[in-house]
Amino acid sequence: MITTLSESQASAFREGRIPATEHLDTDTAVVAVPTGDPANPFTLCSVLFGADGRAIVIDPGTDTAAGREHLLRELQAIGVSTLTGVVVTHLHPDHLGLAGTLREELAAPVLMHRLEDEAAAAVPPGPAELLAALDAWGVPADDMTVRPWSERNDAPAGHLGSTRADRTLEDGDVLDLPGRTIRVLHTPGHTTGHLTLRDEDRGILFTGDHVLPTIFSGLGLGAHSDENPVSAYLSSLERVRGYDDHQVVPGHGFRFSGLAERCDELAAHHLTRADEVRAVVTDDPGASVWTIASRIGWSAGWDGLAGLLRVSALTQTDWHRSRLQESAAVSAP
Incomplete structure (x- = not known):
């Protein structure tokens, strides 16, 4: 069963407020850093102190004036004077954004998975790449929900951060924090180099x-990967669900327990979508990605998706169709 471990964070998330900093124990604190987005009002930034008094920050949050002021003030209030590192779980701006500020203010090296650092260095896809994808997906020529994006210079590459790592991480690495064993788990899916951190003790x-x-x-929502993101995500969920006795500190929302049940819910969500794609393809083997996506029961409804949301829906549909094709190829005599 999923249990809320912080009603303060949960109620603030529902109401669009910023909750107060919370202490999990004497050496672990969670600071809610404002994002400026009413629908997702804060990023949960974790602060882990080592036995020597130095600390590591995980996911410092969005680089806004309010976020910068809030984070620096809260770090000072809980006694952070020296950081051994700023770890970012992935390169999206609401997690990576203030890493550069902490590097400048506290001489803290920035750490991320090697694949995220490579993505930060890469040139993100632009309008030409989007146009090619729209054509391949069978998007009608007169469509006005996503076609206009292919004519914009900002289409739709705003997912990637630009801050580079001072040190890169790999699966199984242990962070340098005296008295604590913080292990890196590579959990791709959301992005190619997304990582989860486990406090083993x-x-x-x-x-x-x-x-x-x-x-x-x-x-x-990161750099291109040869691995199907749906398959990668389902494997990553299976990898962490065994830590059901752990307290979970996510990037957004609130602290909770019941990890296995939540992983099952997330997996079921994507497998349900896979079943929907399979049903359309079975009925219409030649259906385009556009046609398949238009027949799926999206949370906001197909007509409620436009711009980046519809691009994301089409992309995920393409991945699900590819998984079906790969599975069929493997099972073929």
């Missing part, structure tokens, strides 16, 4: 956007 899992208590995270 205290039973805490810092999940970034991999597992959130109420939100279904988008998939493949």
Whole structure:
């Protein structure tokens, strides 16, 4: 059963407020950093102190004037004077944004998975790439929900951060924090190099956007990967669900327990979509991605999706169709 472990964070998230900093124990605090987005009002930034008094920050949040002022003030209030590192679970601006500020203010090195650092260095896809995808997906020539995006210079590459890592991380690495064992788990799906951090001694899992208590995270919102993001995400969920006895500190929302049940809910969400895609393809084997997507029961409804949301829906539909094709190829005699 999923249990809310912070009613303060939960109520603030529902009401669009910023909750007060919370202490999980004497050496672990969670600071809610404002994002400026009413629908997703804050990022949960975790602060882990080592036995030597130095600390590591996980996901410092969005780089806004309000966020910067709030985070620096809260870090000072809880006694942060020296940071051994700023760890970002993935390169989206609401997690990576203030990493550069902490590097400048507290001489803290920025750490992220190697694949996220490579993505930060890459040139993001632009209008030409989007136009090619729209054509491949069978988007009608007179469509006005996503076609205009292919003519914009900002279409739709705003997912990637630009701050580079001072040190990169790999699966299984242990962070340099005396007296604590904080292990890196590579959990791709949301992005290619997304990572989760496990405090092995205290039973805490810092999940970034991999597992959130109420939100279904988008998939493949980073650099291109040869691995299907749906398959990667389902595998990553299976990897962490065994830590059901851990407290979960996500990137957004509120602290909770009941990780296995939440992982099952997230997996079921994507498998239901896979079943919907399979049903359309079975009925109409030659259906385009556009046609398949238009027949799926999206949370906001197909007509409620436009711009980036519809691009995301089409992308996910394409991945699900590809998984079906790969599965059929494997099972063919």
